[in-house]
Amino acid sequence: MRRVYLDHAATTPVHPEVAAAVAEVMTAGWGNPSSQHAFGREARERVERARDAVAALVGCEPAEVVFTSGGTEADNLAVLGAARYLRQAGRGDHVVVSAVEHHAVLDACRHLERHEGFRVTVVPVDESGRVRPEEFERCLEPGTVLASVMLANNEMGAIQPVAELAELARRRGVVFHTDAVQAAGQIPVDMRALGVDLLSLSAHKFYGPKGVGALCVRRGLRLDPLLFGGSQERRRRPGTENVPGIVGMGAAADLARRELADRAARLSRLRDRLLAGLRERISGLLLNGPEGVHRLPGNVNVSLLGVDAEAALINLDLKGVAASSGSACAAGSQEPSHVILALGRTADEARGALRFSLGRDNGEKDVDYVLEVLPPIVERIRRLAGSPRLSVGGTG
Ligand code: PLP
Secondary structure (H helix, E strand, C coil): CCECEEEECCCCCCHHHHHHHHHHHHCCCCCCCCCCCCCHHHHHHHHHHHHHHHHHHHHHHHHHHEEEEEHHHHHHHHHHHHHHHHHHHHCCCCHHHHHHCHHHHHHHHHHHHHCCCEEEEEEEECCCCCCCCCHHHHHHCCCCEEEECCEEECCEEEEECCHHHHHHHHHHCCCCEEECCCECEEEECHHHCCCCCCCEEEEEHHCCCCCCCCEEEECCCCCCCCCCCHHHHHHCCCCCCHHHHHHHHHHHHHHHHHHHHHHHHHHHHHHHHHHHHHHHHEEEEEEECCCHHHEEECCCEEEEEECCCHHHHHHHCCCCCEEEEEEECCCEEEEECCCHHCCCCCCHHHHCEEEEEECCCCCCCHHHHHHHHHHHHHHHHHHHHHCCCCCCCCCC
């Protein structure tokens, strides 16, 4: 059976070049980077080379890169570390966050609200999933210390006007964090051009290993660390460095920088082919997120009316297609996704959201295979659910 992987937003396959770099350092560069002897110096050199590569991918200085255990830790360090430090410095106790953030940001903000006495304002998004700068500006107060708006959304692919939002924050002295986990490697990311203070990354979203990421921290910005016990990463993230992971992230960052323009062009062509084909073949289909340039090149997210996305995914899996739903499953109960609901969709529409996220190894044949197998699946599910009006072959 044909197997088609269209879930790159969940994770990407490790690129062979990256795997080779990781394998090599496991055996040849296993020293502790903090050791002064030759073994340690060699490991240190590899970590610093990786730091240079990550900095080059996102347009910051190497000294601004703090390696973490992934995107979740980077987001937590940004939100908790900045908010706590700034309140301690007497700057205020208010945080602004967008409605469509990843749970790593949202739940950290909820923690600040519930357990640490912060106030949190959630900025809504428009029907295409983007934050309106004037809405964002209205949420800023004299006591706002931190704002967090992601660069690109993991579910419906909306690219936010981060440069504009960061400028509004900067004018009021508000520290600005952006989660660039889904953006890095897919669209150009330049920390200076964006004007952000904090930027999160995760290697496994751009063909690197899992369990390693980074928080880029603008020079001069202070943070409370989450962990204590060592002076690594300029005391911002103590603990012996994950040298193989970091080296893998560096190799993946190098690859992403070399391939960026090509990936973006190829993926947006495939994305448009998939979306046009779905619209042609399946009626009762709503695109979640923006059209065109404000959308991640590899993302297609559609709500199929009268279809339970989980049922569609199981059937796709039986045909060898790996995709994902827009909904987060919490302890077995299928809650509709907060991101799709934030677009103004109903709970039923949100439960019918399917996400296809394309990657560097996909081609037209993969897209065409999905276009062949999905319409009969949708038709069958609708027939069983008794929604005959929404059948295949409509105009969408
Ligand atoms: N932020 C976004 C936007 C993501 O998509 C993810 C991963 O799904 C994360 C953060 C968390 O990253 P990690 O899996 O490295 O913890």
